[in-house]
Amino acid sequence: MDPSERPMRIGVYICHCGLNIAATLDVEELRRFAETLPNVVVARDIQFTCSDAGQNTIKSDIAEFKLDAVVVAACSPRLHEPTFRRTITEAGLNQYMLEMANIREQCSWVHMDSPALATQKAKDLIAMAVAKASLLHPLETESVPVSRDVLVIGGGVAGISAALDLANAGLRVYLVERRPTIGGYMALLTDVFPTNDCSICVLAPKMAEVYANPMIKLMTYSEILAIEGTVGHFRVTGVTKPRYVDPTLCKGCINECSSVCPVEVPNDYDFNLGKRKAIYMAIPQSVPLVACIDTNACIGCGLCAEACPADAVKYDQQSEEFKLDVGAIIVATGWQPFDASRKEEYGFGRYRDVVTTLQIERMLNAAGPTRGDIVRPSTGEIARSVAFIQCVGSRDQTVGNPYCSRICCMASLKNAQLIKERYPDADVAIHYIDIRAGGEGYEEFYLRAQRLGINFIRGRVSSVEEGDDGLYVHYEDTLLGKTLMKRYDLVVLSIGLEANRDAEVVGNLLGLSRRPDRFFEIAHPKMRPVEAHIDGVFIAGCASGPKEIQVSIAQGSAAASKAMQLLFKGEIELDPTVAFVDRDKCIGCRLCVDTCPSRAISVKDTAFVDEARCKGCGTCAAACPVDAIEMRLFSDEQILAQIRAATAVKGEYPFIVGFLCNWCSYAGADLAGTSRIQYPTNIRIIRVMCAGRVDPSFVLEALRRGADGVLIAGCRIGECHYVSGNLHALQRAEVLRGLLKEIGIDPRRLKVAWCAASEGDILARKIEEFVDELRDLGPVGTELAAALPSGKV
Numbered sequence: 189m190d191p192s193e194r195p196m197r198i199g200v201y202i203c204h205c206g207l208n209i210a211a212t213l214d215v216e217e218l219r220r221f222a223e224t225l226p227n228v229v230v231a232r233d234i235q236f237t238c239s240d241a242g243q244n245t246i247k248s249d250i251a252e253f254k255l256d257a258v259v260v261a262a263c264s265p266r267l268h269e270p271t272f273r274r275t276i277t278e279a280g281l282n283q284y285m286l287e288m289a290n291i292r293e294q295c296s297w298v299h300m301d302s303p304a305l306a307t308q309k310a311k312d313l314i315a316m317a318v319a320k321a322s323l324l325h326p327l328e329t330e331s332v333p334v335s336r337d338v339l340v341i342g343g344g345v346a347g348i349s350a351a352l353d354l355a356n357a358g359l360r361v362y363l364v365e366r367r368p369t370i371g372g373y374m375a376l377l378t379d380v381f382p383t384n385d386c387s388i389c390v391l392a393p394k395m396a397e398v399y400a401n402p403m404i405k406l407m408t409y410s411e412i413l414a415i416e417g418t419v420g421h422f423r424v425t426g427v428t429k430p431r432y433v434d435p436t437l438c439k440g441c442i443n444e445c446s447s448v449c450p451v452e453v454p455n456d457y458d459f460n461l462g463k464r465k466a467i468y469m470a471i472p473q474s475v476p477l478v479a480c481i482d483t484n485a486c487i488g489c490g491l492c493a494e495a496c497p498a499d500a501v502k503y504d505q506q507s508e509e510f511k512l513d514v515g516a517i518i519v520a521t522g523w524q525p526f527d528a529s530r531k532e533e534y535g536f537g538r539y540r541d542v543v544t545t546l547q548i549e550r551m552l553n554a555a556g557p558t559r560g561d562i563v564r565p566s567t568g569e570i571a572r573s574v575a576f577i578q579c580v581g582s583r584d585q586t587v588g589n590p591y592c593s594r595i596c597c598m599a600s601l602k603n604a605q606l607i608k609e610r611y612p613d614a615d616v617a618i619h620y621i622d623i624r625a626g627g628e629g630y631e632e633f634y635l636r637a638q639r640l641g642i643n644f645i646r647g648r649v650s651s652v653e654e655g656d657d658g659l660y661v662h663y664e665d666t667l668l669g670k671t672l673m674k675r676y677d678l679v680v681l682s683i684g685l686e687a688n689r690d691a692e693v694v695g696n697l698l699g700l701s702r703r704p705d706r707f708f709e710i711a712h713p714k715m716r717p718v719e720a721h722i723d724g725v726f727i728a729g730c731a732s733g734p735k736e737i738q739v740s741i742a743q744g745s746a747a748a749s750k751a752m753q754l755l756f757k758g759e760i761e762l763d764p765t766v767a768f769v770d771r772d773k774c775i776g777c778r779l780c781v782d783t784c785p786s787r788a789i790s791v792k793d794t795a796f797v798d799e800a801r802c803k804g805c806g807t808c809a810a811a812c813p814v815d816a817i818e819m820r821l822f823s824d825e826q827i828l829a830q831i832r833a834a835t836a837v838k839g840e841y842p843f844i845v846g847f848l849c850n851w852c853s854y855a856g857a858d859l860a861g862t863s864r865i866q867y868p869t870n871i872r873i874i875r876v877m878c879a880g881r882v883d884p885s886f887v888l889e890a891l892r893r894g895a896d897g898v899l900i901a902g903c904r905i906g907e908c909h910y911v912s913g914n915l916h917a918l919q920r921a922e923v924l925r926g927l928l929k930e931i932g933i934d935p936r937r938l939k940v941a942w943c944a945a946s947e948g949d950i951l952a953r954k955i956e957e958f959v960d961e962l963r964d965l966g967p968v969g970t971e972l973a974a975a976l977p978s979g980k981v
Contacts, residue, residue, distance in 0.1 A: 196227040196322045199255045200314065201246055203237035203262035205292055212296040214307045218261065221311045225318045229253050237262050238271055246272070247279040255281070257321040261289035261314050264858045265875070266850070282326035284764070284821060289317040293861030294873055298952070305869040308839045312872050319833035320826045327764035327820055332800070334420030335515040336755045338748075339364065341412060341694055344372025345737055346729025347520035348394050349744030350751075355403035357752055362512055363398060364426060365408045366690065369474035371395050372522055376457060376471070378552040380737055381602040382633040388473055388555075395475040407510065408476060415517070415697040418788075418801040419724030420760050424512040430505035432481040433467075437500035440477035442469040445492040445501065453485045455557070458550045461543075461565065462557025467492045467501075472555055516724045516751040517698065519708065520744060521691035523730040526581025526589070526683040533651040534577065534681055540566040541659055542652060542679045544580075545596065548603050562607055562614075564677050571678035573615040574607055575661050576600040577649045582684030583621065591705050593684035593734040597624045600682045601637045608640045617643040617674075619663055627736065652679055685734040698725055699787040701911050707733045709911075718747040721911055722786065723801060726750050765821040766802035767809055769795045773816035780808035780817055783880070785911040805910035806881030810920065822876055828889055834872040835893035842896035842962035844871040844955070847882045851909040852945045853901035860948030867952040868959045871899065878902065880913030884924050887938060891928075897962045901941040901951065914942065932972045934965055 200222040204210040215233045222231035230253045234242040237260055246258060258281070260272050265288040273283040291310045299306035336359055340351045343365030351363045363370070374380070375395070377387035398404050407428060414425040449465035457470050466485040469477070481492070481501070493501035528536035528544050536542045541564045543551075550556035551563065562571050578600060582593040597620070604616045618637075623644070625634040638644065647664035650671075654660075658675045665672055687706035695702065700720055701709040708731050711719040718726050726747035729740035754760065767788075774794035781789050788801035789808060795817065797808075809817040815824060834845055848854040854875050860867065876882060879902025887898045900921060902914040918940060925935035939961075941954040965971070 197229045197254055197256045198227045198259060198318060198321050199246065199249050199253060200225070200228050200231040200259045200261065200318065201237050201242070202231070202233045202291075202314070203242070203260070204233060204235045205262060206236070209262070209292050209296045212300050212303050212306050213291060213310050214303070217307060218310055218314060222261075222314055222318070225315055227322050228318060229255070238268050243271075243275040246275055250276060250279040250281055257281075257285040257287070257324050259287050259289060259314065259317045259321050261291045261310070261317065263292040264288075264290045264294070264861075266855060266858060284327040285321075285324050287317045287321040287324065289313040290858075290873070293858040297861035297864055298867055299869045300864065301866060302869055305840065309869045309872065312834050312837070312839070315833040315836065316830040316872065316874070319829040323823070323826045323829055325820070329764055330762045331759045332420060332762060333759050334755055335513050336360070336758060337362065337512070337514045338516045338518065338751050338755070339422065339424055339512060339514040340518045340520060342372070342520035342522055342729070342731070343367075343370030343406075343408065344520060344522045344729060344740070345374045345391065346522070346731075346740040346744035347372075347518070348398055349741045350518045350520060350728055350748040351398055351404050352394065352401065353745050353748035354751060355401045357748075359403065359752065359755065361404045362514065363404055363406050364410050364412060365406075366411050367470065368409050368431065368478070368480040369470040369476070370398060370406065370408060371471070371473070371475065373546070374737055375473065376546070376553070377549050378556075379602060379606065381598045382627070382629040384602065384605075392473045395473065399475045406476065409480065410510075412694055412697065418798050419754070420515050420800060422514050422517055422724065424514060424517075426510050426512070428508045428510065430507055431478060432483070432501060432503055432505050433479045434500045434502050434505070435476055435478040437498045438478045439498050439500070440469065440474075440479070441497070442467075442479055444497060445479060445495050448491040448495045450489060450491070451485050451487055453482065458557045459544065459547045461547050461550055515755045516726065518726045518728055518744075518747045518751060519691070519694060519698070519700070519720070519731050520728045520747075521688050521694060521731045523685040523734065524688045524690070526587070526686050528580055528681045528683050530587055531580055531681070534580065534649070534679070535652045535654065535659075536681055539652065539654045539659060540564075541654075541677065542681065544681050544683045545599055545603070546683070548680045552603060552606050560610075562611065562678065570611065572611070572613070573658075573676045574604075574617075574678045574680060575674070575676040576604060576616075576618040576680045576682055577652075577661075578618065578620040578682045580681040580683050581686070589684055589686065589705070591734070592624065594624070595734060595736055596682040596684060598627070598630060598633065598736070600680070601625070601633055603680070604642045605637050605640055608642060615643070615676075616641075617645055617676075619645045619647065619649045619661070621648065622646070685730060688731070691731060698722055700725070700727075703733075704906075705733070707731065718743050718750060723803075724754060760800075762799050763804060765819070766799050766804045767797045767806065767817050767819055768799075769797055770816045770818065773814050775814055775816070777813065779811045779813065783807050783811045783916055785913065803910055805878035805913050806876065807878060807910065807913045807916050810881055810883040811916065819881070822881060824883060824885070827874060827876070827886055830874050831886060831890050832893060834874070835890065835895055838894050840870050841967060842870055842959055843894065844897045844899055844958060844962070845890040845895045846871045846873045846899040846901065846955075847876050847879070847886065848873050849879045849902040849909070849914070850875055850877045852903035852907070853879070853941070853943055853951060855945035856943045856948045856951040858948070859945065860952045863948055865949055865952045867955045870959050871955055878908070878910050878913035879917035880910065882917055882920070884920060884927075887924055891933060891937060891968055894968060896965070896968045897937045897939060897958055899939050899941060899955070899958055901943065901954070904942045904944055907944065933968070934971050936961060936965060937968060
């Protein structure tokens with residue numbers, strides 16, 4: 189007989205796990221029960237299934253009994269699924285012909301006081317696993333070649349760090365920066381805390397190294413226009429804007445051309461404190477050291493062209509489009525400063541002597557507009573009294589920025605110290621809510637500022653007014669319990685960091701998610717701090733939130749390391765457990781396109797899933813109205829088989845079928861077990877990759893077969909592993925509740941719960957509450973019987 193036509197041959201292995209399982213469950217009874225299940229040809233109980241002896245037993249049985257699939261009833265699949273996949277692979281089986289029944293974390297450890305009911309639940313879990321295993325199919329992992337080139341977007345310190353690490357490892361890098369020079373905001377700072385190093389002194393060598401590295405193609409004054417493709421092969425289109433100066437001819441002697449230019453405009457690199465000419469060099473240390481003509485300011489007099497000794501000025505220069513094929517993309521698009529004029533009470537933009545942190549940085553910089561002097565812009569005189577106002581645009585709900593910008597306290601401490609060092613007699617005060625000095629050497633830096641005589645005033649500043657002789661700051665001093673007013677020569681607003689609006693185009697092209705604070709969202713704030721939700725895309729530096737320079741550098745290196753891991757082999761393996769489309773069924777409705785959080789689906793007559801981009805959440809499969817999309821390891825057929833096996837013997841009342849997402853709620857259930865948190869035995873849990881995978885038909889089938897309630901549990905709202913799967917689940921649940929009400933089923937029989945992986949106690953409590961609620965409702969169908977005049981269904 190053709191092996192594909194004969195019945196599936198399944199081996200079941202029940203682990204004692206010492207006494208972790210066997211102390212509560214009757215393992216011998218479970219083994220005898222397993223032998224009676226369809227397609228099971230061998231069932232054994234093993235002391236420690238994960239041990240070498242246990243694995244060898246499975247391997248021997250695969251050969252002796254010609255097994256097609258294996259069920260291991262033991263601990264959580266989140267713990268040992270890779271172990272047993274490796275075991276059966278070594279015995280010649282496809283690794284995906286394995287199913288696990290979680291009878292430890294989600295049975296023996298959480299029902300220690302109810303061994304009989306726990307054993308019955310374990311039987312159900314084993315039956316459910318066998319039912320799914322009977323429908324498993326071998327899956328093959330496909331490898332595809334990838335481009336080993338990397339695109340780094342953003343030439344700040346994070347992008348520079350990433351580019352250098354990649355290039356030094358032998359990967360070709362395209363570093364695209366939209367401004368005429370790389371270096372970002374760090375290139376404009378004076379010193380950097382807490383060591384007070386000269387900022388450009390430590391950064392400039394790195395900028396030069398980028399320019400000189402043969403593995404890095406630096407593309408300044410350039411922007412990304414389009415990004416297509418997926419991990420391994422992103423097809424990127426961009427444009428390099430004309431500088432109207434030939435970079436191959438320009439020698440960087442900016443004075444020759446700029447000195448004859450008759451036009452002066454505010455210098456945006458000095459944050460409008462100083463002036464520059466229409467032909468200019470961004471900063472003296474610009475990389476590349478090439479002039480640029482500001483076409484908005486240029487009057488076309490031609491004097492710069494006449495003055496240029498290298499004949500580098502080219503008024504007919506055109507934009508140049510470029511196309512790249514890269515395997516990975518690092519987004520290091522940085523931040524933008526808060527617009528201080530939005531805090532009208534502080535007078536920025538109305539009073540010339542109210543400046544921002546970045547403007548004081550430029551004043552302190554020897555290459556800045558005042559050559560290092562701290563002056564009153566209104567008079568040009570040295571400022572003898574300076575007030576810093578903290579948290580301007582940060583920790584402020586009124587401007588939509590409730591977050592802390594992390595660097596402002598330390599930046600003000602640093603600048604205040606520099607002012608006191610240059611002008612020991614100056615009166616310098618910092619008005620703060622609280623000082624946040626939580627890094628290495630930061631507290632010592634704070635204490636040094638106190639020793640220098642800087643005055644720290646705790647309390648909010650209500651307003652700044654301009655008088656005839658200076659600025660008057662109205663503030664509270666919470667330590668004195670008074671509201672006061674004081675005159676200063678200069679007021680420095682310590683402005684916060686905001687998400688860079690110029691990065692929105694790149695974010696939209698890549699499909700990056702944003703957090704409520706508008707910064708790009710990373711895959712996981714702790715475990716995947718530089719990975720985006722899109723495979724092959726990494727985020728470094730302040731693109732994902734405010735950070736200090738050293739953290740941005742570390743993130744640039746981390747992103748580079750991730751890109752190296754991805755591309756070094758020259759090929760990547762595609763996960764076969766993703767969605768696929770039955771084109772004969774597909775009607776091209778595009779619902780799947782709208783629901784896919786990975787933007788992996790496109791429709792041209794029928795839907796197409798980009799398997800390299802698909803994350804396997806299954807949200808699309810649940811949304812498809814004609815069941816044209818299936819998941820290879822969590823198919824409708826397999827999940828329905830688990831539901832039917834669970835409800836074959838309704839051994840408890842109330843009886844609950846639970847669908848738990850793999851990443852948070854299922855992990856939370858595991859944690860409840862690890863923590864020995866006890867909850868009722870009434871629930872039978874089915875693992876799905878995402879709550880968004882739960883098809884309404886699953887819920888209806890469970891209720892139709894006698895389940896008294898159905899629980900859908902996923903990640904907390906806003907924390908979905910797949911960005912929006914739980915939101916789709918919630919939306920479907922609301923619609924489904926309406927349907928249940930229409931057909932006479934109490935909608936309270938469908939419960940939705942959200943919890944983190946660390947909230948096993950919350951999940952356990954939700955289950956207890958649901959059991960109580962269902963007891964109050966009575967068995968499923970009670971409401972139907974009550975609705976009939978005869979009281980019978």
